[in-house]
Amino acid sequence: MKKRFTEEQIIKILKAHEAGQKASDIVREYNISEQTFYRWKSKYGDMEIQDAKKLKQLEEENRRLKEIVADLSLDNKVLKDIISKN
Numbered sequence: 001m002k003k004r005f006t007e008e009q010i011i012k013i014l015k016a017h018e019a020g021q022k023a024s025d026i027v028r029e030y031n032i033s034e035q036t037f038y039r040w041k042s043k044y045g046d047m048e049i050q051d052a053k054k055l056k057q058l059e060e061e062n063r064r065l066k067e068i069v070a071d072l073s074l075d076n077k078v079l080k081d082i083i084s085k086n
Contacts, residue, residue: 007052011052013030014044014045
């Protein structure tokens with residue numbers, strides 16, 4: 001699923017809110033729901049753009065590591081099944 005806004009854009013939107021723009025105006029201007037706005041605020045609230053890039057890299061690394069663990073666990077299970085059959 002393609003996201004409409006990058007992390008950098010989201011942070012700029014949240015900075016506009018911190019600068020005093022009303023949340024309802026931001027929601028209307030960017031055509032997003034209030035729920036989306038507040039979800040962004042909880043996730044990216046005090047971040048700078050550099051922090052968001054680091055977060056994205058860490059999430060990607062975490063995803064890859066979980067995939068590796070799942071593959072190794074599956075391999076381990078298959079090997080145990082083969083050994084138990086012998």
